Amino acid sequence: MHELSIALSILELVEEQAELQGGRVAAVHLKLGRLSGVVKEALVSAYEMVREGTPLAQTELVIEEVPLVAHCPVCVADHPLPSVQQLGCPVCGDLTAQIISGRELEVYALEIES
Amino acid sequence: MSANTRLVQIRQHVLKRNDVAARALRARFHEAGTYVVSLVSSPGAGKTAFLEKVLGSLRDRYRVAALVGDLATDNDAQRLARAQVAVKQIVTGTVCHLEAEMIASALEGWHLEELDFLFIENVGNLVCPATFDLGEDLRLVLFSVTEGEDKPLKYPTIFNTADVALITKMDMAVAAEFNAPAAHRSIQSVRPGMEVFEVSAKSGQGMEEWLNFLQSRRSTGRSDSASP
Numbered sequence: 001m002h003e004l005s006i007a008l009s010i011l012e013l014v015e016e017q018a019e020l021q022g023g024r025v026a027a028v029h030l031k032l033g034r035l036s037g038v039v040k041e042a043l044v045s046a047y048e049m050v051r052e053g054t055p056l057a058q059t060e061l062v063i064e065e066v067p068l069v070a071h072c073p074v075c076v077a078d079h080p081l082p083s084v085q086q087l088g089c090p091v092c093g094d095l096t097a098q099i100i101s102g103r104e105l106e107v108y109a110l111e112i113e114s
Numbered sequence: 115m116s117a118n119t120r121l122v123q124i125r126q127h128v129l130k131r132n133d134v135a136a137r138a139l140r141a142r143f144h145e146a147g148t149y150v151v152s153l154v155s156s157p158g159a160g161k162t163a164f165l166e167k168v169l170g171s172l173r174d175r176y177r178v179a180a181l182v183g184d185l186a187t188d189n190d191a192q193r194l195a196r197a198q199v200a201v202k203q204i205v206t207g208t209v210c211h212l213e214a215e216m217i218a219s220a221l222e223g224w225h226l227e228e229l230d231f232l233f234i235e236n237v238g239n240l241v242c243p244a245t246f247d248l249g250e251d252l253r254l255v256l257f258s259v260t261e262g263e264d265k266p267l268k269y270p271t272i273f274n275t276a277d278v279a280l281i282t283k284m285d286m287a288v289a290a291e292f293n294a295p296a297a298h299r300s301i302q303s304v305r306p307g308m309e310v311f312e313v314s315a316k317s318g319q320g321m322e323e324w325l326n327f328l329q330s331r332r333s334t335g336r337s338d339s340a341s342p
Contacts, residue, residue, distance in 0.1 A: 002211055002242035009128050017124050026119055030128070037244040037271040084270045088306040095306035099274075105128045105245070111119050 006038055006105070007046035011056060013107055018055070027060040027111040033104035034068050034084055068102035132246055135214035139249030146226035149332040150234065152248050154272060155256035156265075157238030160282040162190045163315040164256065165233055169197035171325055176230040181220050183212040183237045190235065200224075211242035214249055231332070240265075244272040252331060258283040259292035263300055270304040278309045280324070285314040 010028065018025045032040060040063055047061045068081040072089035078100060079090050089097040127133060143150050153161045165180060172178045179200040182190045191203035204212060204220050217234065226232075234250060236243045255276035257265045260283060266273045273279065279301050287294070294312070301308055311327070313320035 002245060005209070005211075005213070006128055006245070009131065013126055013128065013130065017122075017126070021122055029121075035271055035274060037241065037275075085267045085303055087270070087274060087304055088302070095302065097306065106125060107128060108125050109121050109123045111121055113119050 003038060003042040003046040004050070006043055007050045010047060010061070010107060011050055011054060014056060014059070014110065015054070017107075017110060018112070021110065021112055023112040023114045025056060025059045025110050026113050027062050028056075028107060029062045029064065029109040029111070031066050031104040031106045031108050032063050033066045033102040035099065035102045036105040038105060040065065066101055066104045069100050070097040071100045072097040129245065129247075132214050135218060136247035136249040139214055139217055140251075142226060143232070143249060143251070146229070148226045148229045148232050149252075150232045150248075150250045151252045151254060151328070152234040152236060152250040153254045153256060154236045154240065154243045154276065155238060155258075155282075156240045156261065159238070159256045159258045159261065160315060161235050161238070161256055162193055164280070164282055164313065165235055166194055166197050167315045167318075167321060168233070168325070168328075169194060169199050171321070172231060173197060173199055177228055178231045178233070179224070179229050180233040180235065181217065182235045183216070185210075185237060194235075206237055210237055210239050211246055212236050212248060213246050217248050240269040240272045244269075244275050252277050252328075254278050254280055256280045256282050259287045259290045263293050263296040266297075266300040266304045273301065273304045273308070276305065276308075278311070278327075279305070281310065281312045283314060283316070284312045284319050285317040 014025060014028050032038060044061060051057050051059060069078050070081055071078050072094050073096055074092050074094040081087060081090055088095050155161050169178055169180060180194050181202050181204055182194060183204045183206055184190055185206055188203040191201045194201045202220050204216050234248055253276045255273055281297060298310060301310055311320050311324045313324055
């Protein structure tokens with residue numbers, strides 16, 4: 001259940017940013033990659049629990065799931081990967097394909113009421 | 115979004131604080147010349163038995179030490195201390211993984227420049243430790259022949275974040291009807307190109323090959339030890 005640690009980190013990060021930006025944070029937008037190691041449902045539950053009694057008690061967590069994409073140096077192309085269990089190039093099978101998207105665990109925006 | 119609401123892009127990694135702490139550790143380790151290896155596995159895969167053998171083998175030629183994460187006991191640290199090297203327990207309480215700041219606190223008072231190798235045994239867990247960088251040079255993921263050849267497919271994230279896989283308890287492979295080619299296929303599927311060693315801490319199988327690899331990594335591997 002490391003989602004609890006993750007939720008606390010989100011809270012800490014957003015409170016810090018809210019102070020810098022000024023105003024009430026209505027929503028937090030999070031990018032979550034399929035290979036981030038974080039389970040969306042567990043994170044939502046943990047977040048709803050830790051926000052209680054904080055200035056972010058009414059702040060919504062909006063999660064955008066990011067699909068897996070690999071760059072294959074043989075095809076010289078980016079390919080979406082069909083599964084987290086198949087991380088080589090899905091077209092030519094090359095083993096050196098680099099994952100360029102899908103590891104995200106990033107607060108990318110805040111909705112702030114002024 | 116209502117009219118008086120503005121969207122402010124901040125683009126911050128959620129675990130920024132851990133990443134900053136891990137980067138600081140990595141810089142300290144490099145400065146001191148300490149090669150740092152972390153171990154992750156499910157509970158019971160044989161991390162402690164393996165590490166006990168590794169520490170015992172390296173101790174005559176290198177200055178070695180270990181940090182051991184455990185939820186509640188210091189049993190593993192006591193076992194590792196039998197190898198007569200410096201060992202420190204990190205009791206994590208209810209926390210299911212180690213974080214970089216826990217490593218930094220555990221190292222307070224240690225002189226890293228007096229260490230050639232530092233091993234960090236994570237809490238037995240194949241899920242949570244995946245997300246937390248500890249500043250290590252090499253992350254090992256271990257799984258034993260009794261766990262099923264498809265273990266990597268069930269935990270792709272941790273296998274994908276590790277550098278090397280070790281298949282442990284090879285002395286039991288026949289009894290467990292272990293299918294080695296299937297296990298290797300599973301590993302390569304979630305971490306294409308991954309280096310794999312088949313070992314047994316009990317019989318010594320594969321240990322020399324693994325130790326040679328580790329020592330060559332220490333002398334040459336520094337250049338590709340960048341943060342994941």
